[in-house]
Amino acid sequence: MRWSRYFLYTSKEEPAEAEAPSHRLLLKAGFIKQVAAGIYELLPPALRVLKKIEGVVRREMDRSGAQELLLTVLNPKELWLETGRWDAYGDELFKLKDRHGREYCLGPTHEEEITDLIRKTVRSYRQLPLLLYQIQVKFRDEKRPRFGLIRAREFIMKDAYSFDADEESAELSYESMRFAYERIFKKLGLKVVVAEADVGQIGGKLSHEFIALTPYGEAKLAYCESCSYAANAEVVPVNDARVWEEEERPLKEVETPGVRTIEELARFLGVEKERIVKAVVYAVKGEPVVVFIRGDREVDENKLEKLLGTDEFRLATDEEVRRFFGTERGFIGPVGLKEGTRVFWDRSVEGIKNAVVAFNEPDKHLVNANPGRDFSYGPFVDLAQVREGDACPRCGEPLRLERGLELGHTFLLGTRYSEPMKAYFTDRDGREKPVVMGCYGIGISRVLAAIVEQHHDEKGIKWPTRVAPFELLIILLNPKDEELTRVAEELYREALAEGLEVLYDDRDERAGFKFADADLVGIPYRLVVGKKVKEGSVELQSRLTGERWELPLNEAVSFVKRKVEEDKR
RNA sequence: CGGGGCGUAGCGCAGGUGGUAGCGCGUCGGCUUUGGGAGCCGAAGGUCGCGGGUUCAAGUCCCGCCGCCCCGACCA
Numbered sequence: 001m002r003w004s005r006y007f008l009y010t011s012k013e014e015p016a017e018a019e020a021p022s023h024r025l026l027l028k029a030g031f032i033k034q035v036a037a038g039i040y041e042l043l044p045p046a047l048r049v050l051k052k053i054e055g056v057v058r059r060e061m062d063r064s065g066a067q068e069l070l071l072t073v074l075n076p077k078e079l080w081l082e083t084g085r086w087d088a089y090g091d092e093l094f095k096l097k098d099r100h101g102r103e104y105c106l107g108p109t110h111e112e113e114i115t116d117l118i119r120k121t122v123r124s125y126r127q128l129p130l131l132l133y134q135i136q137v138k139f140r141d142e143k144r145p146r147f148g149l150i151r152a153r154e155f156i157m158k159d160a161y162s163f164d165a166d167e168e169s170a171e172l173s174y175e176s177m178r179f180a181y182e183r184i185f186k187k188l189g190l191k192v193v194v195a196e197a198d199v200g201q202i203g204g205k206l207s208h209e210f211i212a213l214t215p216y217g218e219a220k221l222a223y224c225e226s227c228s229y230a231a232n233a234e235v236v237p238v239n240d241a242r243v244w245e246e247e248e249r250p251l252k253e254v255e256t257p258g259v260r261t262i263e264e265l266a267r268f269l270g271v272e273k274e275r276i277v278k279a280v281v282y283a284v285k286g287e288p289v290v291v292f293i294r295g296d297r298e299v300d301e302n303k304l305e306k307l308l309g310t311d312e313f314r315l316a317t318d319e320e321v322r323r324f325f326g327t328e329r330g331f332i333g334p335v336g337l338k339e340g341t342r343v344f345w346d347r348s349v350e351g352i353k354n355a356v357v358a359f360n361e362p363d364k365h366l367v368n369a370n371p372g373r374d375f376s377y378g379p380f381v382d383l384a385q386v387r388e389g390d391a392c393p394r395c396g397e398p399l400r401l402e403r404g405l406e407l408g409h410t411f412l413l414g415t416r417y418s419e420p421m422k423a424y425f426t427d428r429d430g431r432e433k434p435v436v437m438g439c440y441g442i443g444i445s446r447v448l449a450a451i452v453e454q455h456h457d458e459k460g461i462k463w464p465t466r467v468a469p470f471e472l473l474i475i476l477l478n479p480k481d482e483e484l485t486r487v488a489e490e491l492y493r494e495a496l497a498e499g500l501e502v503l504y505d506d507r508d509e510r511a512g513f514k515f516a517d518a519d520l521v522g523i524p525y526r527l528v529v530g531k532k533v534k535e536g537s538v539e540l541q542s543r544l545t546g547e548r549w550e551l552p553l554n555e556a557v558s559f560v561k562r563k564v565e566e567d568k569r
Numbered sequence: 570c571g572g573g574g575c576g577u578a579g580c581g582c583a584g585g586u587g588g589u590a591g592c593g594c595g596u597c598g599g600c601u602u603u604g605g606g607a608g609c610c611g612a613a614g615g616u617c618g619c620g621g622g623u624u625c626a627a628g629u630c631c632c633g634c635c636g637c638c639c640c641g642a643c644c645a
Binding site: 036140142155301406519528 | 643
C-alpha cells in the first residue's frame with residue numbers, strides 16, 4: 001500500500017478529549033474516529049488490526065472444535081422476556097420498535113438467541129456436546145462509556161456457547177475454552193491474569209475473568225505472588241479480625257460535637273481507626289440496613305448485593321438517616337439502635353475491645369464499649385473490601401491489588417437459560433433434560449485497545465508483529481531523488497512479491513515528518529531508504545526493540561521476511 | 570444516575586468589564602528545503618453547540634436544552 005493513497009491521516013496535535021494511552025494514540029495515529037460517546041469508527045488500519053485479532057481468535061476457537069456462526073443484532077423482545085432479562089438488563093439494553101410496533105433490542109449478548117436456536121435444533125444427546133461461536137457487534141447502553149474503545153457502547157465481541165448433556169461434560173467444555181483463551185492472549189502478546197470472578201448478571205456457577213493489567217481498567221484485581229491466587233477484588237474473602245488482648249475498661253460517654261467521619265473521630269479522640277465501630281447505612285427499597293464494620297474498613301457493595309439478593313440499594317442520604325433513626329449521620333451505633341433495624345456485622349469487628357461506638361444520640365460517642373458487656377453483636381458476615389496487604393485466602397501471604405481490563409470472561413452457566421427457555425434434549429436413558437450450557441466472551445475491539453495499552457511509548461504505538469496493521473514500513477526519505485525513488489519502488493515490489501504486508505511511505509514529506517509518523521503508527525519493521533543507498537545499503541529499524549541493521553540492498557527484504565516470520569512463530 | 574469541567578475554522582486553543590472574531594497546526598497555490606513533525610510569500614476556511622431573553626448592539630450577560638470529557642456508583 002502506498003501511503004500517498006492510503007486512508008491514514010495522523011495528527012500532530014494531542015487529542016484534547018482523550019486520556020488513556022490507547023484512546024489518545026488510536027485517535028492521534030488516525031486509527032479511530034469518534035461518532036458519539038462510546039461509538040467509534042474503525043478506519044482502515046484499525047480494521048486490519050481487528051481482522052488479525054479475529055484471525056487469532058478464530059484459529060484457536062476452531063482448534064478447540066468450536067464452529068462459527070452468525071447470530072442477529074436485532075433480537076425480539078419475546079426471547080428476552082422468557083429469561084426475565086428484558087427488564088433485568090435495565091437501561092443498558094438498547095430497545096426499539098418496528099413499523100408494526102413490535103419491540104426488539106440490539107443484542108448486548110446472545111444467550112437468549114442461541115438457546116432459542118438450540119431448542120429448535122438439538123433433540124438428542126447424540127448431538128452433544130456442541131460448541132458454537134460468533135464474532136459480532138454488540139450494543140450496551142453503558143452508564144458511562146469511557147476511554148475510547150475500552151468501554152464503548154457499540155463494540156465487537158467474540159462470544160462462544162457450549163452445550164453439553166451433563167455437568168461433567170460441561171466442565172470439560174469449560175476447561176477447553178479456558179485453555180483456548182490462555183493461548184489466544186499469549187499469541188496476541190497480552191499479559192493477562194486469569195482471575196476467579198463473580199457470575200453477576202449473566203448467572204451461573206463457575207466463572208473466570210481474563211484481565212490485562214493496565215491502570216485504565218475497570219476491574220480491581222487481587223493477586224498473590226507466592227501462590228498465584230488471583231481473583232476479582234469483589235469476590236475475595238476478607239478475614240482480618242484482630243486479636244485484642246487487653247483489659248476491659250470502664251465505659252465512658254464523651255462529647256463529640258459535629259464529628260461525622262471516622263477520620264475526624266479518630267483524630268478528635270486520639271484513637272486508631274481500628275477501634276471504632278463504623279455504621280454504614282443503606283437504603284434498601286426504602287428500608288434502612290445498617291452495616292457495622294471496623295473503622296478502617298470499607299464496605300464492598302458487591303458482597304452486600306449478594307447478601308441482600310438485590311441491587312436495588314444505595315447509601316442512605318443524610319435526610320434518610322434522619323428519617324430512619326431520628327438522629328444525624330455519624331452517630332448511628334449498636335447501642336440504642338431502633339428496634340427491628342436490619343443489621344449486618346462485618347467480620348472485622350469480631351473480638352473488638354474497648355471500642356468507640358455511637359449510640360444514636362447526636363454529638364456523643366461511647367468509648368471503651370465492649371461487646372457482651374455494653375452491646376451485643378454478630379453473627380458475622382464478610383462485607384469488607386479487600387485491600388493491599390490483606391491475607392491471601394489460599395496461602396495467607398499478603399495480597400497485591402492492581403487495576404486491570406477485563407478482556408475475556410468465561411461462565412459455566414448450567415441450566416440458567418436452558419431451563420426457563422426449555423432447551424431440552426432426550427438423554428440415552430430416554431429422559432428429557434435441559435442442556436448444560438457455558439458461555440465465553442472476548443471483547444475483540446477492547447483487545448485492540450488493550451494491546452495499545454500494553455505496547456506503546458511516548459512516541460506512539462508498538463504493534464506486536466502478529467497483529468500489526470502492516471509488517472513493514474518502507475520510508476522513502478526524498479521522493480525528489482530519482483535514485484532513491486527507484487530503489488524504494490524496487491524494494492516495495494520485492495516485499496510485496498515476498499508476501500510481506502507493506503506500507504510504502506512515498507509521500508512528499510520531509511524526513512522528520514515521516515519518522516515521527518512512523519513512530520506514532522507503530523509498524524514493527526521500518527526500512528529507511530536514504531543516503532546510504534549510495535553505498536548500496538538500507539537501514540532496517542525495529543519499532544519494537546529499537547534494534548538497527550544496515551543491510552545490503554539485495555538482502556534487505558529477505559532479512560525482514562525472516563524477522564517477521566520469527567516474530568509470528 | 571450524582572459531582573466537576575468543556576463546547577469559537579479540519580485539529581489544538583485565545584478572545585477582562587457587551588461594539589460585529591483571532592493565533593498555531595493542518596489545507597490550497599508558489600518558491601526554497603530533504604536523516605527526526607522545515608522556511609518564506611499568498612489564499613481559502615466560522616450557524617462562536619441549539620433555542621429563547623436582556624440590549625441600540627451578545628462569542629461575551631440571563632434562562633432553558635443538547636453534546637462531549639473526567640471522577641464516583643455500575644458493566645465485557
